[in-house]
Amino acid sequence: MKNLISTCFIFILLVSSSSIYAQKDSITLQREARKLVREGNVLYNQNKYTDATVAYKKALEKNSSYKKATYNLGNSLYQEKNYKEAIPQYNITVENAKDAFEKAEGYHNIGNAMLQGKNYKGAVDAFKNALRNNPNDDETRYNLAVAQKLLEDEENKNKDKNKDKGKDKNKDKEKNKDKDKNKDKDKKEGDDKDKKDPKKNDDKGDDKKKQDPKKNEKKEQKPQPGKMSPQQIKQLLESLKNEEKKTQKKLNAKKAKGSKVKQEKDW
Numbered sequence: 364m365k366n367l368i369s370t371c372f373i374f375i376l377l378v379s380s381s382s383i384y385a386q387k388d389s390i391t392l393q394r395e396a397r398k399l400v401r402e403g404n405v406l407y408n409q410n411k412y413t414d415a416t417v418a419y420k421k422a423l424e425k426n427s428s429y430k431k432a433t434y435n436l437g438n439s440l441y442q443e444k445n446y447k448e449a450i451p452q453y454n455i456t457v458e459n460a461k462d463a464f465e466k467a468e469g470y471h472n473i474g475n476a477m478l479q480g481k482n483y484k485g486a487v488d489a490f491k492n493a494l495r496n497n498p499n500d501d502e503t504r505y506n507l508a509v510a511q512k513l514l515e516d517e518e519n520k521n522k523d524k525n526k527d528k529g530k531d532k533n534k535d536k537e538k539n540k541d542k543d544k545n546k547d548k549d550k551k552e553g554d555d556k557d558k559k560d561p562k563k564n565d566d567k568g569d570d571k572k573k574q575d576p577k578k579n580e581k582k583e584q585k586p587q588p589g590k591m592s593p594q595q596i597k598q599l600l601e602s603l604k605n606e607e608k609k610t611q612k613k614l615n616a617k618k619a620k621g622s623k624v625k626q627e628k629d630w
Contacts, residue, residue, distance in 0.1 A: 392425045392426055393425070393426050393429075395422075395425045396422040396423070396425035396426035396429050396432060397422075397429075399418050399419070399421045399422035399425065399432075400418070400419065400422045400429070400431055400432050400435060402418045403415045403416075403417075403418030403419045403422065403432075403435060403439070404435065406418060407435070407438070407439055407442075410442075412439045412442040412443045413439075413443060415435075415439040416436060416439040416440060416443065419432050419435050419436035419439060420436065423436065428459075430456065430459055433452050433455050433456060433459075434452070434453075434456045434469075436452050437449045437450075437452030437453045437456065437472060438472070440452065441472070441475070441476055441479075444479070446476040446477070446479050446480040447480065449472075449476045450473055450476050450477070453469045453470075453472045453473045453476065454469070454473065456468070456469035456472075457469035457470060457473070463496040463497060464496070464497055466492075466493075466496045467493045467494075467496035467497035467500060467503070468493075468497075470489050470490070470492040470493035470496065471489075471490070471493040471500065471502070471503050471506070473485075473489040474486045474487075474489035474490040474493060474503070474506060474507075474510065475506065477489055478506065478509070478510055478513075483510050483513045483514035483517055484514055486506075486510040486514075487507065487510045487511055487514055490503050490504075490506055490507035490510055491507065494507065
């Protein structure tokens with residue numbers, strides 16, 4: 364029984380000592396984080412924003428829940444014009460804010476970062492949220508007015524661009540219509556010229572005669588009754604040959620239909 368009591372006592376001592384060491388470690392880390400934040404603040408005031416950013420990040424490695432380090436990191440990133448990375452740090456500040464004043468401060472900085480990044484719609488929303496938490500902040504109210512004006516100008520520019528695009532499309536349509544009208548005019552003028560100039564029509568008739576001498580020969584040659592002219596004999600022989608060719612093609616086609624090749628497919 365004594366052995367059991369002594370064992371339990373030793374176990375309790377070990378647990379308590381380990382918790383004490385853990386507390387000491389956390390306190391040590393918190394002190395180191397504070398020291399790094401102070402170093403970062405000195406560098407920040409010297410306009411050494413990149414070095415300050417490094418110091419604040421190291422502080423957060425020691426103590427990830429250190430609010431001042433998070434907020435200051437956002438500021439140093441903002442000064443480096445790294446607005447995209449600054450915004451998440453301010454969001455953390457807003458989420459972990461103890462009171463409305465801290466929230467308003469976080470939203471105000473989010474609005475500034477978005478304003479610098481030309482995200483005017485996001486900036487307007489952020490400044491409005493800041494004023495909801497702190498309605499008496501004149502600086503935020505001024506920045507909201509600036510963001511709203513820039514957003515309005517941007518929307519008007521986009522509208523003008525869309526109008527210009529629509530005008531360009533209409534101009535292209537009108538140009539195409541004019542081209543079609545000109546083509547129709549040219550066709551009509553050409554047809555009218557042909558009608559007005561009978562010589563051209565006569566020339567066309569002469570060309571047809573030249574192109575088809577056989578027809579002319581038919582008209583000119585008049586065979587005697589009961590006899591076939593040499594021209595008629597030639598035409599008859601040619602027609603017979605053509606008939607033989609047609610019948611041969613038909614036979615070949617029938618043979619081909621009767622002997623289809625089966626093609627196997629791999630499925």
